[in-house]
Amino acid sequence: MAAQAxxxxxxxxxxxxxxxxxxxxxxxxxxxxxxxxxxxxxxxxKLHVLAKHDQIVSGIDWSRSxxxxxxxxxxxxxxxxxQEGQDWVPTLVILKLNRAAxxxxxxxxxxxxxxxxxxxxxxxxxxxxxxxxWISKVIRKKHESSVTSIAWHPNxxxxxxxxxxxxxxxxxxxxxxxxxxxxHAGASVDWKFGEQIAQLDLSPTWAFGVxxxxxxxxxAYAGHSSMIxxxxxxxxxxxxxxxxxxxxxxxxxxxVSEKMAIxxxxxxxxxxxxxxxxxxxxxxxxxxxRKVTPSTSKASQLSEALGKLYGQSRQxxxxxxxxxxxxxxxxxxxxITCIVPLRKGSESIVKRFSTSGLDGKIVVWDxxxxxxxxx
Amino acid sequence: xxxxxxxxxxxxxxxxDRIVSGDKGVDIxxxxxxxxxxxxxxxxxxxxxxxxxxxxxxxxAPPEAILYDGLPLGAIDAIKAAYGxxxxxxxxxxxxxxxxxxxxxxxLPTDEEQRNVVLTQIAxxxxxxxxxxxxxxxxxxxxxxxxxNVDKLVALVHRPNESFFLAPQADKVTVVYPMRFQDSIxxxxxxxxxxxxxxxxxxxxxxxxxxxxWSPVPPLELKGVNADALDANxxxxxxxxxxxxxxxxxxxxxxxxxxxxxxxVSYHVKCxxxxxxxxxxxxxxxxxxALDRAKSDAEKLKKLVHGGSFRRLSMKHEGNSNH
Amino acid sequence: MANTLRLYLTCIRNTLEAAMCLQNFPCQEVERHNxxxxxxxxxxxxxxxxxxxxxxxxxxxxxxxxxxxxxISLKVKQADELENILAKKFLRFLSMRAEAFQVLxxxxxxxxxxxxxxxxxxxxxxxxxxxxxxxxxxxxxxxGLVNEQLTARVSLDMFVVSEMFILRASM
Numbered sequence: 001m002a003a004q005a006x007x008x009x010x011x012x013x014x015x016x017x018x019x020x021x022x023x024x025x026x027x028x029x030x031x032x033x034x035x036x037x038x039x040x041x042x043x044x045x046k047l048h049v050l051a052k053h054d055q056i057v058s059g060i061d062w063s064r065s066x067x068x069x070x071x072x073x074x075x076x077x078x079x080x081x082x083q084e085g086q087d088w089v090p091t092l093v094i095l096k097l098n099r100a101a102x103x104x105x106x107x108x109x110x111x112x113x114x115x116x117x118x119x120x121x122x123x124x125x126x127x128x129x130x131x132x133x134w135i136s137k138v139i140r141k142k143h144e145s146s147v148t149s150i151a152w153h154p155n156x157x158x159x160x161x162x163x164x165x166x167x168x169x170x171x172x173x174x175x176x177x178x179x180x181x182x183x184h185a186g187a188s189v190d191w192k193f194g195e196q197i198a199q200l201d202l203s204p205t206w207a208f209g210v211x212x213x214x215x216x217x218x219x220a221y222a223g224h225s226s227m228i229x230x231x232x233x234x235x236x237x238x239x240x241x242x243x244x245x246x247x248x249x250x251x252x253x254x255x256v257s258e259k260m261a262i263x264x265x266x267x268x269x270x271x272x273x274x275x276x277x278x279x280x281x282x283x284x285x286x287x288x289x290r291k292v293t294p295s296t297s298k299a300s301q302l303s304e305a306l307g308k309l310y311g312q313s314r315q316x317x318x319x320x321x322x323x324x325x326x327x328x329x330x331x332x333x334x335x336i337t338c339i340v341p342l343r344k345g346s347e348s349i350v351k352r353f354s355t356s357g358l359d360g361k362i363v364v365w366d367x368x369x370x371x372x373x374x375x
Numbered sequence: 376x377x378x379x380x381x382x383x384x385x386x387x388x389x390x391x392d393r394i395v396s397g398d399k400g401v402d403i404x405x406x407x408x409x410x411x412x413x414x415x416x417x418x419x420x421x422x423x424x425x426x427x428x429x430x431x432x433x434x435x436a437p438p439e440a441i442l443y444d445g446l447p448l449g450a451i452d453a454i455k456a457a458y459g460x461x462x463x464x465x466x467x468x469x470x471x472x473x474x475x476x477x478x479x480x481x482x483l484p485t486d487e488e489q490r491n492v493v494l495t496q497i498a499x500x501x502x503x504x505x506x507x508x509x510x511x512x513x514x515x516x517x518x519x520x521x522x523x524n525v526d527k528l529v530a531l532v533h534r535p536n537e538s539f540f541l542a543p544q545a546d547k548v549t550v551v552y553p554m555r556f557q558d559s560i561x562x563x564x565x566x567x568x569x570x571x572x573x574x575x576x577x578x579x580x581x582x583x584x585x586x587x588x589w590s591p592v593p594p595l596e597l598k599g600v601n602a603d604a605l606d607a608n609x610x611x612x613x614x615x616x617x618x619x620x621x622x623x624x625x626x627x628x629x630x631x632x633x634x635x636x637x638x639x640v641s642y643h644v645k646c647x648x649x650x651x652x653x654x655x656x657x658x659x660x661x662x663x664x665a666l667d668r669a670k671s672d673a674e675k676l677k678k679l680v681h682g683g684s685f686r687r688l689s690m691k692h693e694g695n696s697n698h
Numbered sequence: 699m700a701n702t703l704r705l706y707l708t709c710i711r712n713t714l715e716a717a718m719c720l721q722n723f724p725c726q727e728v729e730r731h732n733x734x735x736x737x738x739x740x741x742x743x744x745x746x747x748x749x750x751x752x753x754x755x756x757x758x759x760x761x762x763x764x765x766x767x768x769x770i771s772l773k774v775k776q777a778d779e780l781e782n783i784l785a786k787k788f789l790r791f792l793s794m795r796a797e798a799f800q801v802l803x804x805x806x807x808x809x810x811x812x813x814x815x816x817x818x819x820x821x822x823x824x825x826x827x828x829x830x831x832x833x834x835x836x837x838x839x840x841x842g843l844v845n846e847q848l849t850a851r852v853s854l855d856m857f858v859v860s861e862m863f864i865l866r867a868s869m
Binding site: 574646665 | 791799823836860
Binding site: 012074102224266 | 715722723724725726743765821822
């Protein structure tokens with residue numbers, strides 16, 4: 001079984017993140033707090049409660065090197081939490097937002113973090129040593145609706161965003177004094193902070209879950225019309241592949257290697273995607289074997305319904321029987337909203353990862369013995 | 376109880392209790408209403424223990440139904456015939472009532488069974504009084520004649536300001552009811568119900584039952600009747616009664632049935648409504664339960680969360696929680 | 699007759715499966731607010747195409763979806779006056795219990811007999827497939843699978859009662 005461990009932490013989980021050594025987990029139980037649990041011998045115990053926000057915490061990220069936790073909330077605020085002894089000390093970050101913060105991620109070098117917001121903008125925050133605080137620079141242009149997810153390119157400068165305006169964009173976040181010219185520089189030196197490098201208009205409806213492949217050559221994101229898009233060479237001449245999903249849309253994506261990605265969402269079961277030698281992506285299978293596979297006729301009926309909602313024509317045929325809705329079955333009982341890698345050391349291939357969802361469960365998945373991961 | 380019974384259970388109970396109480400007893404001063412159209416007032420005082428006074432208020436008569444001294448045709452004769460010396464009619468009747476009778480308790484038969492018969496008869500005062508003209512006409516039908524000095528179409532009081540019509544002939548009497556209901560739901564239910572009468576009559580054909588018809592418009596028999604009397608929102612029901620339906624003991628039963636037709640229909644319409652309400656309420660409750668079932672798992676989880684138990688699935692990576 | 703009902707309900711079920719993919723989404727227009735977008739309609743990009751499923755001219759189902767909420771409106775036609783009255787009574791019973799039926803919208807959408815409003819919060823609390831089952835079951839009940847039984851039962855009772863009345867006179 002691919003699901004290695006399942007734990008019910010709450011009734012509903014918004015998002016989660018792991019400590020650098022994977023001994024602790026931080027998550028938001030759909031409240032204004034962040035709970036940190038540590039695993040002792042045979043069970044999880046609540047160690048800390050980070051309670052500073054006064055609306056739901058929509059994003060958590062835990063940096064691997066610097067061991068800092070950043071949280072963002074619908075209350076428009078962000079805190080960077082630093083561990084001092086037994087406590088976690090918050091530092092307020094002025095994001096300069098007038099709407100909810102929706103997502104957050106540390107940059108690969110952990111000297112910046114990006115926050116997507118309902119103000120149709122992205123805040124890039126960096127630490128100013130002299131004043132001992134975090135400063136925010138806002139990318140206000142281009143987005144026509146809320147920024148639902150963000151992803152850092154390995155070069156620590158390019159940032160991909162998705163929005164409810166259906167588009168995926170790549171921006172430069174180069175900040176003087178923070179981003180030094182180095183071997184990564186190259187073409188990115190010409191771009192100023194906040195300039196849009198690329199815009200992808202592939203999805204007819206809302207876009208979520210953008211991620212870069214480990215090398216940064218491929219970009220993937222999900223469209224709510226049950227699509228997943230794989231785009232190569234975004235900054236140069238983008239080559240996109242549109243994959244239609246069999247069932248319901250995705251909320252988040254993870255690249256486990258250069259040629260394999262996992263999508264999670266409303267199907268409540270992780271989907272495995274892989275690229276062949278020519279770079280052609282396709283759906284492999286669902287990860288959780290416990291899923292009750294729907295019949296092809298049901299899948300096509302769903303397709304037809306999706307087509308109507310999003311104004312596209314998709315093939316479908318109707319059936320005579322009214323089957324009762326089947327519970328999706330499997331490890332998760334409700335929509336999976338977040339997928340986080342559990343990397344061992346500096347390995348580029350992700351063999352284990354965790355998912356959290358609206359059912360309040362966090363499930364740890366192990367790919368090692370279940371599928372060969374193409375590099 | 377499907378069929379309505381003639382003696383008023385309320386009156387009968389009061390009368391019986393009075394007899395049973397004997398010397399002990401309290402003063403009685405009770406009012407009651409039957410079928411929403413007839414009022415009774417019973418009085419008894421220990422100062423005058425030999426007498427009970429019963430007053431009856433009849434439904435307001437519509438213009439086409441003729442009353443004689445405030446009572447239907449033949450009512451006084453019928454009372455005298457039914458009760459004899461036990462009852463004395465007081466003239467004038469009490470205020471707001473159409474008939475007041477003094478019941479002489481000492482004149483009741485001593486034998487219990489016979490006495491009950493008389494008390495039952497007194498409790499059936501509605502049938503005696505209101506049914507008098509109807510009985511008159513139907514008695515003639517039993518002997519295959521027509522009562523003298525009777526119009527081709529007779530209007531009798533049915534309910535407050537409503538009448539029903541009879542067309543008496545030697546070999547049959549046609550009875551027509553314009554049916555009216557106030558509540559919009561009652562109208563629809565009653566209309567369905569009345570149409571069932573016609574269906575029922577078809578299957579009862581072999582049993583020599585009176586024939587029955589329903590029509591949304593006034594039937595031919597009512598030609599010439601005042602338009603107000605013909606305003607019926609639940610249609611018109613017509614029964615045709617033959618001599619065999621009023622022979623012997625059947626006469627009283629038929630009179631009572633025809634007299635209280637609207638009450639019968641009304642009663643069953645209300646029963647049906649009650650039944651439907653109960654069923655609907657149950658359906659709604661079951662829907663609420665279905666919704667609760669959709670929630671129940673989440674509620675149960677609240678108790679699990681604070682336990683902190685860890686469910687391991689794969690035994691391959693023992694003790695590997697710290698990676 | 700039964701076939702078209704099955705098709706109708708299946709179509710509605712599939713539409714709901716696809717449309718009920720909701721998520722918590724804070725209001726873009728007003729800070730710190732979180733309201734059902736399908737009701738507010740302040741940001742058009744957050745709404746999807748409404749889907750109208752018609753069984754015939756008088757019976758239809760409108761599914762309006764947004765990013766965090768879905769509105770399902772039903773129009774039900776009854777076969778005759780009696781069923782019409784039963785349906786009205788039934789809907790009145792329900793609207794009086796709107797509190798218990800959290801997903802019921804107090805007032806139906808213009809042009810419809812009853813409306814449901816389901817938000818992401820309902821989907822967090824309840825299993826999606828059970829919610830959909832509930833909606834379809836509700837439709838079966840209010841359409842009259844039950845009503846047909848109800849009126850049939852009532853008709854039978856009335857028949858029996860009429861018979862007794864008539865027979866009394868002949869016995």
